[in-house]
Amino acid sequence: MKKQLKKKLYIDGRWxxxxxxxxLKSPFSGDVIASVPLADEREVEDALESAQSGSEKMKQLTSLERSDILERASRIFEERSEEAVEILAMECAKPLKAARAEIARTIETYKFASEEAKRINGETIPMDAAKSGKGRFAFTIREPLGVIAAITPFNFPFNLVAHxxxxxxxxxxxxxxKPANQTPLSALLTAEIFEQAGLPGGALNVVTGRGSVIGDQLVKDSRVKMVTFTGSVEVGLGIKEKAGLKKVTLELGSNSAVIVDGAEDMNAVVDRCVEGAYSFAGQVCISVQRIYVQEILYDSFVHQFVERTKQLVIGDPLSEGTDLSAMINQGEADRIEEWFKEATEAGAHILYGGKREDAIIHPTxxxxxxxxxxxxxKEAFAPIVTITPYGSLDEAIGLVNDSEYGLQAGIYTTSVHKAFDALHRLQVGGVMINDIPTFRVDHMPYGGVKNSGTGREGIKYSVEEMTELKLVTFKL
Known part of the structure; x- marks a missing residue:
């Protein structure tokens, strides 16, 4: 990664x-780090043709063969982990500590996938439960869909590709x-690793370039049987409209909230909330953006939160001590500056932060x-958190639900009754009791309601989305 690289497309098992x-420029330094292909319509067509033949090869593999390929990929990622970490720091300004955490999760995600390849099964159906079903036997099987188009974002360019x-x-x-324009190097390294792991040619094709060219072509093509997308609401809605009857999984935006109603160790709660708010400069779908604190605890919580935030180290993502670095581009920093101006003009108080240096937004x-x-x-996708007091739990739940999004939410409470009350009434895809909404492990079901998307990820749940259920009946 020290020298500028000229990269290639990966189509039909060939570069x-x-x-x-x-x-491709570093968001932190502005240095050119690579020359990246801009795929045109012909090259995308080649990738689709390749994927069509690749899907037949994949369908012929046994469960064990697919599992072994994924296991080998996971092992190669372990061997090349520091190379992957450096790519993350260079192409998306992810600090080394956060980058290493992402690669560890990526390795685990492929291991989960390897295990899940052996668990794809159907069920028997008791046909004689119906009068006309007497003398019949039935079962279901799951079959692969064929060609899947995957469109991925910049913020977890290894692990969200793995999902x-x-x-x-x-x-x-x-x-x-089709990876994000700012993070193609991670996708191309992933292709290299799967090539090394023995994936059949055509099973994976990586096309880099303009979403307006590649995305529309993939979404509209009849050979594509499913589109899986992680990104903005606006783009997700466009995909939904253009995809027709294809399967679509959309992981979209959020402005995740946490309720702090009580805790035995408030220092630990503050530390966790700071981590959730500012990790990777807040550019995480389930980053802590809104905190609602019981009014009795509010002043103490805010004081502790600000003091802990002041300890964060801002700087070069390639430095071991850095906690927070540049946002993905200058345009995103411009947007947040405007939001700061809007907030102060409306009477909000910036207790700490509110500063910008080039593409760096200080934790605020x-x-x-x-x-x-x-x-x-709205979704900040930046190192910003708002802290608001509340009186009753009803009020706090209402504030959390007063959002067009509903990905995940958290609640800290010492009352099991309040916990169960909240988990039933919070309008989100996942409720984290005594933790922040930023918590995720890679085999759990993950997805949201409202404008946060449709469908679920998490390896087992994604496999269900990426297969077709077929019914078989025997007349005995």
Whole structure:
């Protein structure tokens, strides 16, 4: 990664030149780190043709063969982990500590996929439960869909790719992968690792370049049987409209909230909330963006939170001590600056932070903001948190639910009754009791309601999305 690299497209098990390229720059330093292909319509067509033939090869593999490929990929990721970590630090300014955590999860995700490849099964159906079913036997099987289009974001470019590829390969599908423009190097290294692991040619095709060219072509093509997308609401809605009758899984936005109603160790709660708010500069779908604190605890909590935030180290993502670095581009920093201006003009208080240096937004704590502020009602995807007091738990739950999103939420409480009350009434896909909404392990079902998307990830659950259920009946 020390020198500029000229990368290639990966199509039909071969690395090939493109007609056009773009310069990939580090979000932190601005240095050019690679020259990346801009795939055109012909090259995307080649990838689709390759994936179509690759899907037949994948379908012929046994469960054990698919499992072994995924296990080998996981092992190679372990061997090349520091190389992958450096790519993350360079192409998306992810600090080394966070980058190593992502690669550890990526390794685990492919291991889960390897295990799940052996567990794809159906069930027997008691046909004689119906009068006309007497003398019949039935069972279900799961079959691969075929070609899957995977469109992935910049923020977890190894692990969120793993959440597309792992279950797709476990189920016997092929994939055309379109990574985010800012993070193509991670996807291309992933392709290299699967090539080394023995994945059949055509089973994985990586096309880099403009979403407006590649995305539409993939979404509309009849050979693609499913689109799996992680990204913005606006793009997700466009995919839903263009996909027709294809299966679609959408992991979209959030402005995740945590309720602090009580805890035995408030210092630990504060530490966890700071971690959830500012990890990878808040560029996490389930980053802590809104904190609602019981009014008796509010002043103490805010004081502790600010003091802990002041200890964060801002700087070069390639430095071992860095906690927080640049946002993904200058445009995102511009947007957040405008949000700061909107908040202060509306009477909110910036207790700490609110500063910008090029693409770096300093970790920011805001109080006194109304629920109508962009910082509260939209997805920040930045190192910003609002802290608001509440009186009753009913009020807190209402504030959490007053959102167009519903991915995950957290609640800290010492009352089991309040915990069960909250878990039933919070309008989200996942409720974390005595933890922040940022908690995720890679085999749990993950997804949201409202504008946070449709479908679930988590390897077992993705396999179900990426297979077709077929019924078989025997008349005996």
């Amino acid at each position: 090939q030149e493109a007609k056009d390229y773009y310069e 597309k590829l792992g279950p797709a390969f476990a189920a016997g599908n092929s994939v055309v992968l 704590v805001i109080t006194g903001g109304s629920s109508a502020l962009s910082l509260n009602c």
